[in-house]
Amino acid sequence: MVRFSRVGLRYPEGRGAWxxxxxxxxxxxxxxxxxxxxSGAGKSSLLRLMHLSLRATEGEVQVLGADVARLPRRGFPGLRRRIGVVFQDYRLLPHLSAFENAALPLRIQGVAEARLTADVREIxxxxxLLDRADAAPAALSxxxxxxxxxxxxxxxxxxxxxxDEPTGNLDEAQARRVITLLREMHRLGTTVIVATHSEALPVEYPAPALRLEAGRLVDHG
Structure with missing residues (x-):
């Protein structure tokens, strides 16, 4: 599903630091x-490589069977459509309702309105949040x-x-609810990776883990 081989990333503005x-x-x-x-260990950078918003400086990144370095530009949109991303800062569009924010990926794909409406209401x-479908993001907690x-x-x-840190800004009850939803996606067959600086959540919800320190993988188990 995802394979990193001798992967390194150096930002152009980083003055040579990896x-x-x-x-x-x-x-x-x-x-x-x-x-x-x-914080600062490199978790967000790793995830950005995984969801194709960055390319590795060195090494090989394979995502969903594709070698990202060799993927032609025309292949990126189709591959990105198979990857869902949850950002810590939400990145909701303030001028759209909750329904339209959730519908945005399907509208970009050109999904027919009847199917789009059914899928968005279901999700x-x-x-x-079905009873909040018409609310603006600013009206939501x-x-x-x-x-x-x-x-x-x-x-x-x-x-x-x-x-990427999906529970970082939430109280304990809301954090548990979000993790429960993520684990439900896993039970439905989706491959899920969740970045967190919390030490409590992985204890409460045991699963294999990657641990980064200063941009290096120090544990994989």
Whole structure:
């Protein structure tokens, strides 16, 4: 599903410093994996390589069977449509309703209106927001906004779901609810990787983990 081989990443503005170095790991299809490490360890950079918003400086990144370095530009849109991304800062569009934010991936794909409406209503019901479908993002609580961001990420039923600190801004109850939804996606067959600096969540919800320190993988188990 995902394979990193001797992967390194250096940002042009980083004056030669490596954000990631020597990464070797594989995510099996249908797995759930924690990505652990303190702030600044490189978790977001690794996830950006995984959801194709960055290209590695060195090494080989394979995602959903594609060698990213050799993938022609025309191949990126189709591959990205198979990857769902949940951002810590939600990235909801303030001028769109909750329904339209969740529907955005399907509209970009040109899905017919009848199917789009059914799929969006189903996913909003799943995250507990169907009664808030007409609300603007600003009218939602932080937990509701994060669940809406999750709904948008999974409405097109991605093969790979990448979540970057999805509970970082939530209270304990809301964090548990979001993790429960992510684990449900895993049970439905999606490959899920969740970045967190929390040490408590992986103890409460045991699963294999990758641990980063200063851009290097120090544990894979």
């Amino acid at each position: 954000a990631l170095s020597g990464l070797d790991f594989m995510l099996e299809p249908g797995s759930f994996t924690w990505l652990l490490g303190p 909003l019901r799943w995250v507990g 932080g937990g509701e906004q994060q669940r809406l961001a999750l709904a948008r990420a999974v409405v097109s039923r991605p093969a790979l779901l990448v979540a």
